[in-house]
Amino acid sequence: MTATLTPPELQRYARHLILPEVGIAGQERLRGASVLLIGAGGLGSPAALYLAAAGIGRIGIVDDDVVDATNLQRQILHATGDVGRRKADSARERVTAANPHVEVELHPFRLDSSNALEIFSRYDLVVDGSDNFPTRYLVNDAAVLTGRTVVYGSIQRFEGQCSVFGAPGGPCYRCLFADPPPAGLVPSCAEAGVLGVLPGIIGTLQALEVIKQILGIGESLVGRLLLFDALALRFREIQLPRDPACPACGDEPTIDALIDYQDFCGLSGSQENDDSGDTMQDEIPEISVLDLKERLDRGDSITLVDVREPGEWEMGNLADHGAVHIPMGEVPDRADEIDPESEVVVYCRSGARSAQVAGFLLERGYERVHNMEGGILAWSDEIDSSIPKY
Amino acid sequence: MKVQVLLFAAFREMTGAETLSADLPPASTARDLISHLRTEMGHSRIPPAPAVAVNARHAPLDTPLSDGDEVALIPPVAGG
Numbered sequence: 286m287t288a289t290l291t292p293p294e295l296q297r298y299a300r301h302l303i304l305p306e307v308g309i310a311g312q313e314r315l316r317g318a319s320v321l322l323i324g325a326g327g328l329g330s331p332a333a334l335y336l337a338a339a340g341i342g343r344i345g346i347v348d349d350d351v352v353d354a355t356n357l358q359r360q361i362l363h364a365t366g367d368v369g370r371r372k373a374d375s376a377r378e379r380v381t382a383a384n385p386h387v388e389v390e391l392h393p394f395r396l397d398s399s400n401a402l403e404i405f406s407r408y409d410l411v412v413d414g415s416d417n418f419p420t421r422y423l424v425n426d427a428a429v430l431t432g433r434t435v436v437y438g439s440i441q442r443f444e445g446q447c448s449v450f451g452a453p454g455g456p457c458y459r460c461l462f463a464d465p466p467p468a469g470l471v472p473s474c475a476e477a478g479v480l481g482v483l484p485g486i487i488g489t490l491q492a493l494e495v496i497k498q499i500l501g502i503g504e505s506l507v508g509r510l511l512l513f514d515a516l517a518l519r520f521r522e523i524q525l526p527r528d529p530a531c532p533a534c535g536d537e538p539t540i541d542a543l544i545d546y547q548d549f550c551g552l553s554g555s556q557e558n559d560d561s562g563d564t565m566q567d568e569i570p571e572i573s574v575l576d577l578k579e580r581l582d583r584g585d586s587i588t589l590v591d592v593r594e595p596g597e598w599e600m601g602n603l604a605d606h607g608a609v610h611i612p613m614g615e616v617p618d619r620a621d622e623i624d625p626e627s628e629v630v631v632y633c634r635s636g637a638r639s640a641q642v643a644g645f646l647l648e649r650g651y652e653r654v655h656n657m658e659g660g661i662l663a664w665s666d667e668i669d670s671s672i673p674k675y
Numbered sequence: 676m677k678v679q680v681l682l683f684a685a686f687r688e689m690t691g692a693e694t695l696s697a698d699l700p701p702a703s704t705a706r707d708l709i710s711h712l713r714t715e716m717g718h719s720r721i722p723p724a725p726a727v728a729v730n731a732r733h734a735p736l737d738t739p740l741s742d743g744d745e746v747a748l749i750p751p752v753a754g755g
Contacts (some may be wrong), residue, residue, distance in 0.1 A: 328755045439752040444684045446752055461726055461733060466751045479754055510733070510749070512683055521681075523747065524732040614688065614720065642679040 294386060298340055306502045312340060316386070318499045319343035321408035323396060323424055325376040326350070327484030328414030328491060330362040330440045335492035336412075337380040337387045341499075344380060345408055347392040348372045349372060355675060359481035376516070396420060398543035401427035410433045412491050414484075418465045419546035425450060425458035426540055429533045436494045438487040442477050445487035445513040448525065449494050450507050451534065455507035459540075460528040465550040478596060483515050505575070569643045572655040574628055574663045581606050590625045592616060592642045593634060593661075601661065601672035613638050616645060619673075625651050632657035632664075634675070676701055678708060684750040689720040699740065705729060706736040708746055725749065727729035 290298070290312060301307040307315075320341050322329045325348040336344060352360075352367045352375060360372075367375040373393035381390050392404060396415075405411060405427050411436050413424045421439070428435045428451040435450045437458060450457045490511070497503045510523040532539045581587060589608035591598055600612045611619050613633070623629060629651060631639040636659050643656040657664070665672040680695040687693055690712075697711055705727050712718045726749040729738050733749075740746065 324755050326755055414755040416753060418753045421753055438755070440754045441684050441752045449693065461749065462751050467722065477754070484755070512747075512749070514683070521747070522731065523728040523749065526733065614685075617720065639710070 294340070297386070299385075301339070307500060311500045311502075313341045314340040314499055315496065316409070319345070319408045320495055321345040321347065321404065322414060323347050323411060324414035324416060325362055325372040326356065326414060326416060327359040327440060327479065327481075328488035329376070329412070330360045331485050331488035332412050332414060332438075332492045332495070333362055333376060333380050334383055335489060336495060337384045339492070339496055340384065341387060341495075343388045343390065345390040345392060345404070346373055346380075347378050347394075347396050347404065348376070349393060349395040351483070359479065359484050361485070364464070374557075387431045389510070393632050396423060398423060398545065401543060402431055405431040405433050408433070410495055412495060413437045413439075414488060419550045421458060422465060422549060423429040423543065423546045426533055426543055429457050429538075430543070434498060436491045436498070438484075438491045440479055440484050443480050443483060443515040445483055445515070447490045447494070447511040447513070448509060449485055449498070450455055452498075452505070452507040454527065456525050457534040459533040460531045460535075461510065461525060462527075463532065467551065475635060477594065480515060483513075486515070487513065564575065569640045569656045570646070570654065571636075571658040572665050573658050577630060577655075577657060580667050586627065588623060588629045590623060590629060590631045590639075590642070591633070591661075592631055592639050597634060597661075597675070600675060601665075603661075608632075613642055616642050620646065620649060623651070626647075628653040628655075629632070630655045632660050634660045635662050636660040665671075676703070676740070678740055678742075678746055680708070680712065681745060681747040683748065684752050686725070686748045686750050690718045690734045703740050704736065705734060705738045705740060705746060708740060709736065709748075715742060721748070726751075 298312045301312050302309055318341050320336055322333055325346050350372045352363045352370050352372055354368050356363060361376045362379045373391040375599055376391045377391055380387060401423055411428055411433050415421055415424060424435060434452045437450050438447045440636055494506055497505055508525055510525045512521045529536045589603055591602050591608045591610045592613040594612050602608055631643045633639040636656060640656045643654045646654045661672060662674050665674050676699055678697050678699060680697055682690055682693055683738060697708055699708060713721050724736060728747040728749060729735060730745055
């Protein structure tokens with residue numbers, strides 16, 4: 286079994302050791318434990334730091350992303366000087382600085398169906414701090430298939446959720462959300478915004494649940510979904526029993542292998558990454574910002590539709606070129622504000638949301654619809670640098 | 676019968692409300708409530724089959740409702 290704690294460890298963990306619920310045996314269990322963090326972002330940051338400080342023996346970090354200035358408002362693993370570096374690298378530095386006794390393993394690539402089972406099988410517990418639905422379903426299914434428990438957290442704007450999935454006898458993510466939401470129903474953090482301190486709270490709760498699981502103390506969130514509202518400062522709790530008919534963890538499961546989760550979530554072939562400029566549907570006609578600008582200058586009659594959220598619109602928009610503002614979520618109700626006879630160009634930040642809206646308009650019978658390729662970011666790069674990039 | 680509806684995250688933004696009160700015919704199910712919210716009450720952006728909890732317990736949409744029940748609509752949230 287594990288070697289006895291060394292004198293420096295005894296000193297470091299002294300405030301744990303005097304807790305009867307932890308003690309030397311518990312601290313040795315923490316040191317003997319391994320935890321895999323999916324994402325070194327908003328949730329992964331506080332989770333990693335507290336788990337490291339608590340003395341988890343081995344921490345794995347899966348993240349293929351690079352630190353961006355827009356991350357710094359909440360992702361406290363990364364500092365200003367880390368912008369442009371791999372998140373995995375700055376995460377390791379911070380974690381090791383917090384506690385050099387922790388062994389950190391980096392998996393600086395994207396978790397996918399080809400690698401998830403192998404990685405999961407090397408850790409005792411998984412912390413889901415991912416930022417998109419395909420990864421959430423992938424994490425769930427991989428955890429169920431490998432028998433790992435997932436401490437789940439998710440955030441949006443001012444609200445968060447937390448639970449423990451895949452524990453023996455407990456529910457999994459699919460017991461709650463059997464099917465993914467329609468693509469575009471739920472905005473990402475980039476689209477919806479998030480209060481920076483919110484992932485600090487939810488990610489810390491995740492770390493707490495990991496530690497309780499390892500120590501076997503307290504009452505875990507297995508079978509309970511915690512809903513947190515930061516503005517009201519209120520926690521609500523939903524009883525969440527395992528669903529015997531669940532396709533993943535039910536009595537007769539139908540999921541016996543990992544699948545294509547992009548496809549499953551309706552994100553055909555492309556990716557949902559916040560920073561993606563890729564469109565999600567190949568068949569949507571696109572127009573480059575240069576072509577669009579030329580046509581606008583020529584006086585062509587084009588209805589420009591900005592489908593971003595109000596805060597994004599306020600940062601900079603194409604109102605000078607006649608753009609109208611209809612946030613994506615309001616398009617189904619307000620589509621009649623867009624003349625079906627006119628030529629329509631839809632834009633957003635990077636071109637992903639607007640591709641969905643363009644597809645929606647095409648389905649509704651609009652005949653001349655284009656997606657502005659690369660969104661307002663491309664406009665800022667190639668036409669008007671006074672429009673801020675974000 | 677009257678039921679109280681609790682909304683979170685994206686569902687709050689769709690409806691502009693944190694709570695709603697719905698007046699339903701007797702023997703309505705949670706699915707009937709969702710349909711009522713989407714049509715009679717005009718909240719068409721609510722998806723047809725969201726995850727719900729009846730009286731703070733996750734429940735299938737065919738769960739029958741009673742007067743005074745509290746139904747929470749649980750939004751999928753993926754941010755991290």
